[in-house]
Amino acid sequence: MATAIVAPAPFDDENADIVLRTSDNVDFRVFKIVLAYASPFFKTMFSLPSPAATSRNENSLQDADGTWQVLEASEKYELVSVERYVKPIFRSCIAEDPLRCFAVAGRNHWKEELELAARSLLFQPLPFPYVKEIGQISGDVYHQLIDYHRKCGIAAERAISHVQLVYKVLSVATDAASGYTFLSCSECWKAVLDDQDPVFRDSVPAGVLHDAIWQCLRSSSQWFQEFILVCQFAVREQPLPTSSTSEGPFNDLIKKYLRKAQLCSRCRVSASTQLPLFVDRYFVPLATQAVEEVALDFKV
Numbered sequence: 001m002a003t004a005i006v007a008p009a010p011f012d013d014e015n016a017d018i019v020l021r022t023s024d025n026v027d028f029r030v031f032k033i034v035l036a037y038a039s040p041f042f043k044t045m046f047s048l049p050s051p052a053a054t055s056r057n058e059n060s061l062q063d064a065d066g067t068w069q070v071l072e073a074s075e076k077y078e079l080v081s082v083e084r085y086v087k088p089i090f091r092s093c094i095a096e097d098p099l100r101c102f103a104v105a106g107r108n109h110w111k112e113e114l115e116l117a118a119r120s121l122l123f124q125p126l127p128f129p130y131v132k133e134i135g136q137i138s139g140d141v142y143h144q145l146i147d148y149h150r151k152c153g154i155a156a157e158r159a160i161s162h163v164q165l166v167y168k169v170l171s172v173a174t175d176a177a178s179g180y181t182f183l184s185c186s187e188c189w190k191a192v193l194d195d196q197d198p199v200f201r202d203s204v205p206a207g208v209l210h211d212a213i214w215q216c217l218r219s220s221s222q223w224f225q226e227f228i229l230v231c232q233f234a235v236r237e238q239p240l241p242t243s244s245t246s247e248g249p250f251n252d253l254i255k256k257y258l259r260k261a262q263l264c265s266r267c268r269v270s271a272s273t274q275l276p277l278f279v280d281r282y283f284v285p286l287a288t289q290a291v292e293e294v295a296l297d298f299k300v
Helices: 032-038 040-046 064-076 082-091 098-107 111-123 132-136 139-159 162-172 198-203 210-219 222-237 249-261 267-292
Strands: 018-021 026-030
Touching (some): 026 032, 082 098, 098 132, 098 139, 139 267, 162 210, 162 222, 222 249, 222 267
Antiparallel strands (some): 018 026
């Protein structure tokens, strides 16, 4: 390896605390404070904690922008040890900015972080908004993300069908449906299936619950049946629904169909408490379980 040459003044100060070496082995002796003042790039890089103080200055890296800059600096200046400090901080950014984090992880071939970001993106509907970092990854990696997202949407859609939801309710207790007026409403029910319908016949096993499920399907409120169908379309685009109290499209759907429930003299009394409870107790867990069963194994 060739011997480095010290650059001429003013870059030859022996009291300097940073040495920048060029590709042709010229050392520039400079001061951290000057570089940090002149360049946001170096300011971010210098915020990285030293091995002796791993928790210091982490706040400056608590977003995808800071992490991206530090990673670029580490590659440019061959700072091999940077990755082990950045990764734990990077993971904390995923929930806030999953698409950009997916791109960063894909660019750096971080399989675990890539899959965490892909999972977090299930809370977002397709199509994803454009972010410039996507250009840093291959089309194959992005295709895997879209394919995984769509498979999860299909799985969630099937899991929260009217039949599956009623089956789940009655599997807990045969009289559990009585706790939800909209599963047996004499005022606004609408029969949409008969017991020989292929959807019913193929989804519900014969046995003690068969008649009870059939009765619920026949007597469920019309607005509730419509709510389930609309939610199935919604999870096709956003596979992981949020809880009834979280702001977002599913919370908006709950509010919309609670207004429809007010048109029924029986449902209006209890729907405002029963529907959110039903969503959190059955709807969200069934969709989540279905998504967790979809294979997550990205090739990076």
